[in-house]
Amino acid sequence: MTQLNITINLDQLKEEVENSTLGSPVKASLTLILNSLMEKERDEYINAIPYERSEDRTGQRNGYYSRELMTGAGGLTLKVPRTRDGEFSTTIFEKYNRCDQALVLSMIEMVVNGVSTRKVTKIVEELCGKSVSKSQVSNLLKSLDPIVNEWRNRPLNVHYYPYLYVDAMYIKVRENNKVVSKAVHIACGITQDGHREIIGLKVTHGESVRSWTAFFEDLKGRGIQSPKMVISDAHKGLVASIQETFLGTSWQRCYFHFSRNIVDAMPKKGSEEAKHELKAIFRVPEVALARDLKEKFVQKYETVKGFTKAVQILDEGFEDAIQFHAYPSEHHISLRTTNMLERLNREVRRREKVIQIFPNDQSAIRLIGSVLMDIDEKWTNQKKPFLKQN
Numbered sequence: 001m002t003q004l005n006i007t008i009n010l011d012q013l014k015e016e017v018e019n020s021t022l023g024s025p026v027k028a029s030l031t032l033i034l035n036s037l038m039e040k041e042r043d044e045y046i047n048a049i050p051y052e053r054s055e056d057r058t059g060q061r062n063g064y065y066s067r068e069l070m071t072g073a074g075g076l077t078l079k080v081p082r083t084r085d086g087e088f089s090t091t092i093f094e095k096y097n098r099c100d101q102a103l104v105l106s107m108i109e110m111v112v113n114g115v116s117t118r119k120v121t122k123i124v125e126e127l128c129g130k131s132v133s134k135s136q137v138s139n140l141l142k143s144l145d146p147i148v149n150e151w152r153n154r155p156l157n158v159h160y161y162p163y164l165y166v167d168a169m170y171i172k173v174r175e176n177n178k179v180v181s182k183a184v185h186i187a188c189g190i191t192q193d194g195h196r197e198i199i200g201l202k203v204t205h206g207e208s209v210r211s212w213t214a215f216f217e218d219l220k221g222r223g224i225q226s227p228k229m230v231i232s233d234a235h236k237g238l239v240a241s242i243q244e245t246f247l248g249t250s251w252q253r254c255y256f257h258f259s260r261n262i263v264d265a266m267p268k269k270g271s272e273e274a275k276h277e278l279k280a281i282f283r284v285p286e287v288a289l290a291r292d293l294k295e296k297f298v299q300k301y302e303t304v305k306g307f308t309k310a311v312q313i314l315d316e317g318f319e320d321a322i323q324f325h326a327y328p329s330e331h332h333i334s335l336r337t338t339n340m341l342e343r344l345n346r347e348v349r350r351r352e353k354v355i356q357i358f359p360n361d362q363s364a365i366r367l368i369g370s371v372l373m374d375i376d377e378k379w380t381n382q383k384k385p386f387l388k389q390n
Contacts, residue, residue, distance in 0.1 A: 157223025161189030194385030
């Protein structure tokens with residue numbers, strides 16, 4: 001910006017401050033200063049001050065028009081000078097454009113980080129003196145759609161993902177004038193160098209074999225190859241789909257969910273020792289030792305009153321819960337549960353709960369996808385891999 005010497009009319013400034021309807025002497029002062037700056041810019045453009053007769057004059061004044069400017073002091077209404085040739089342009093609004101864009105990005109970020117649209121409108125009005133409606137905030141958020149959709153549909157043939165974590169969380173969505181429950185399918189892949197990526201996001205009507213298969217087929221269509229192992233809970237539709245979609249892939253049943261099912265089947269009292277023994281089965285580094293401890297547990301408790309059901313659950317699901325033993329021991333703590341994905345879901349839920357009910361599927365994808373993109377970017381910037389490599 002050209003450096004200008006501005007002369008402020010102090011009597012006019014005093015009058016502006018005393019009679020200002022802008023609600024703040026600071027805003028009144030700033031308005032006068034910025035108007036004076038634009039006047040000086042026009043003087044320089046036409047090469048003449050007001051009423052000056054000069055052979056060097058390059059244009060004529062042509063009044064003013066009003067335009068709003070957002071500043072740190074709030075919204076200002078400025079008198080923008082014009083010239084007859086229509087070519088004069090003040091530099092003030094270059095900063096205005098940046099400020100306006102920053103305000104838009106701030107509103108979007110507030111919603112993505114869990115601030116309701118109603119609260120966003122109040123915050124913007126209190127801080128900036130600018131009124132925005134909930135519908136305006138919602139419309140601004142739609143600008144995220146192409147960004148989120150490009151991210152969640154990106155090609156997956158750049159990396160091979162030996163491990164895949166999958167899970168679903170439930171949200172409420174309006175559909176055909178009703179509020180229905182829908183499943184949000186999320187997939188995280190671990191690359192060969194041990195880094196995490198969020199590679200799948202889809203909103204469906206539930207966790208049927210059909211919905212999970214459609215989700216996995218979409219991943220395959222984007223270039224993913226069959227992983228060595230998929231880690232998930234034991235939802236029947238999900239497990240059946242894994243077996244159908246990824247031939248030759250082993251399924252690791254989340255040990256945490258599995259052990260909780262066993263513990264829930266134990267007596268409420270007198271089972272502390274059994275709980276410790278159960279935990280030890282899945283903490284040993286060798287599969288042979290795990291099987292040995294499991295057999296000892298079964299022999300010890302299968303005839304004990306109140307433990308029959310717990311022993312049955314352990315016996316039936318044991319092999320699916322120890323598939324992680326086929327991989328390096330230093331990876332076991334991360335591969336035996338879906339805890340990593342559960343933490344991710346909690347982050348999504350923390351932001352999603354302020355919405356309560358999404359107006360449609362795309363609005364859910366927009367918000368949840370934005371949250372996941374942010375988390376995925378943080379994972380990408382982490383130098384330390386999720387799974388340490390030898």
